Amino acid sequence: MAARLSVAHxxxxxxSCAARRPSPFIPATCQRWQRAPLxxxxxxxxxxxxxxxxxxxxxxxELSADGKTCTLGISxxxxxxxxxxVYIELPQVDMDISAGDAIGAVESVKSASDILTPISGKVFExxxxxxxxxxSINADPEGDGWIxxxxxxxxxxxxxxxxxxxxxxxxxx
Amino acid sequence: xAPSRGLLHTLNAFLRSVRHKPPRRKYSTxxxxxxxxxxxxxxxxxxxxxxxxxxxxxxxxxxTSSPSSSILFLYTNRPSIIIGRNQNPWLEVNxxxxxxxxxNDTVAPETNIGNVDLVRRRSGGGTVFHDLGNVNWSITSxxxxxxxxxxxxMVVRALRKLGVSRARVNSRHDIxxxxxxxxxxxxxxxxxxHRTPYTSSTLFEGSGGxxxxxxxxxxxxxxxxxxxxxxxxHRALHHGTALLNSPNLEFLGSYLRSPAKSFxxxxxxxxxxxxxxxxxxxxxxxxxxxCGEFVAMYGDGNGDGEGNLEPKIVDNSYLHIPSVKKGxxxxxxxxxxxxxxxxxxxxxxxxxxxxxxxIRHGTVESVDFFGPGxxxxxxxxxxxxxxxxxxxxxxxxxxxxxQDIGGSEWEALAVGMSALRVFMAKKVGGLLGVPGxxxxxxxxxxx
Numbered sequence: 001m002a003a004r005l006s007v008a009h010x011x012x013x014x015x016s017c018a019a020r021r022p023s024p025f026i027p028a029t030c031q032r033w034q035r036a037p038l039x040x041x042x043x044x045x046x047x048x049x050x051x052x053x054x055x056x057x058x059x060x061x062e063l064s065a066d067g068k069t070c071t072l073g074i075s076x077x078x079x080x081x082x083x084x085x086v087y088i089e090l091p092q093v094d095m096d097i098s099a100g101d102a103i104g105a106v107e108s109v110k111s112a113s114d115i116l117t118p119i120s121g122k123v124f125e126x127x128x129x130x131x132x133x134x135x136s137i138n139a140d141p142e143g144d145g146w147i148x149x150x151x152x153x154x155x156x157x158x159x160x161x162x163x164x165x166x167x168x169x170x171x172x173x
Numbered sequence: 174x175a176p177s178r179g180l181l182h183t184l185n186a187f188l189r190s191v192r193h194k195p196p197r198r199k200y201s202t203x204x205x206x207x208x209x210x211x212x213x214x215x216x217x218x219x220x221x222x223x224x225x226x227x228x229x230x231x232x233x234x235x236x237t238s239s240p241s242s243s244i245l246f247l248y249t250n251r252p253s254i255i256i257g258r259n260q261n262p263w264l265e266v267n268x269x270x271x272x273x274x275x276x277n278d279t280v281a282p283e284t285n286i287g288n289v290d291l292v293r294r295r296s297g298g299g300t301v302f303h304d305l306g307n308v309n310w311s312i313t314s315x316x317x318x319x320x321x322x323x324x325x326x327m328v329v330r331a332l333r334k335l336g337v338s339r340a341r342v343n344s345r346h347d348i349x350x351x352x353x354x355x356x357x358x359x360x361x362x363x364x365x366x367h368r369t370p371y372t373s374s375t376l377f378e379g380s381g382g383x384x385x386x387x388x389x390x391x392x393x394x395x396x397x398x399x400x401x402x403x404x405x406x407h408r409a410l411h412h413g414t415a416l417l418n419s420p421n422l423e424f425l426g427s428y429l430r431s432p433a434k435s436f437x438x439x440x441x442x443x444x445x446x447x448x449x450x451x452x453x454x455x456x457x458x459x460x461x462x463x464c465g466e467f468v469a470m471y472g473d474g475n476g477d478g479e480g481n482l483e484p485k486i487v488d489n490s491y492l493h494i495p496s497v498k499k500g501x502x503x504x505x506x507x508x509x510x511x512x513x514x515x516x517x518x519x520x521x522x523x524x525x526x527x528x529x530x531x532i533r534h535g536t537v538e539s540v541d542f543f544g545p546g547x548x549x550x551x552x553x554x555x556x557x558x559x560x561x562x563x564x565x566x567x568x569x570x571x572x573x574x575x576q577d578i579g580g581s582e583w584e585a586l587a588v589g590m591s592a593l594r595v596f597m598a599k600k601v602g603g604l605l606g607v608p609g610x611x612x613x614x615x616x617x618x619x620x
Binding site for chain 2: 092107116132
């Protein structure tokens, strides 16, 4: 598993480096190569606001386009590590939360693990589908298996990582 | 050298005499010792038998201890039923016999154990029974190097050194004793904590739990220890029971079989029941053996290589540690014990009618009536529910916390012109009424 991940990781790094690095074989005057990096940078700046961010506790958050709300869940790595999830304690809607709070818990193989929020705000929706189908958090932790939607207040606290940084973080561990 | 030592001694004696709150020092030392990264391995034994206090001290250890340390904590509780974090007490426990002496509406006592505490712990897993013949072992260690079996294997090593050759770890991470005759001529690897010479090759493990019965009436293994876990970012807490000399095994069924079970459909975690047995070892002998194995695994924390770690004693006075007290008070609230229950429905036929309650966060969120007879699938028309006095019953229950409706209140609800309503309230109350909860809250305020 780790080997496969690191191969994928290396491949992705290679491809993204290749795309960013101007090729030495193409003259600098080439229009296509001058424009392309500029567009790419613009795109990546706007995307960074909405891209998923990960915590060291293996949660992810994804901000909405307007930056006022976010969706929170646990990472695929965490879902795999926990094993078969049998119950998810969801946060109550309208609950006020502060960064670092446990807003729920996941139970798998006799183990309770807290779900922490890296950001303050208020819960406005909990994924009630997880109540009757807790296993969907194993099947799609970063999609259908989301846990809560939050109205956010301020910035995330603590170290937040991009998908690539998080992948490297879990591989170190 | 001598004079300066003498001066220091005098100074220390003086400081000791002016320190007006000596106990405080002891508790801050407990937290400081736990959090000091130099103390890689620590062992503690509790002399308190209060399950709420022992679980709170355990939680304090989990939250306070240095991330790289390993801590062993041993404790024995007075008779109590400990449910898992995401379990349903109405489903797991025969609530009506927990307080035989304090409530006059309980059923006649079936056992002579007296009061039994009901405690919801913070870890996952199923319901267990504790009493003075059961020693709980708990290990908090770094999460990265943790596996679900490693400490159960450690306890099995301790048991085998005490001559319990039938002990092994099963597929549910519990410790069982193999039953019956020797199964193989060749001894399995003595280092293999998952197999003994008595382990049956036709073991039926997995969904059936600790391999109870093969259908032919032969019990392959009896459970002596059950495991549960709580995981945090850096730490893993693994705790387990160890049935040593419980005099109450014959009563476990009375406590752990709920009369309401067949009427409840619940989310959350349901217990897997297993045949159990005592190990027949003294508490002190077991504690010593587990400490020995712990030291063999993690060292004695002194770095002197002597391997003679003397466990520190904790007791009731540790309730003065603010964060222990906070956890203690929280564990004792009816909110934590009952309101934390995952969503469930309760459905019961009374004569030709059916009443269905939906309970979310411990609160009655809906009350529905069905019937009579062939109309069993259809909700009863409001006008009919009104005529039968059922609408009134519904209004009495909606929005109430189920644990707040005691046996006497159910009695009070079982009145009126309608025999149906009287029967319904009586039957539902008999199955769901929680005796002694009122007293539960008062005890907290006493402290």
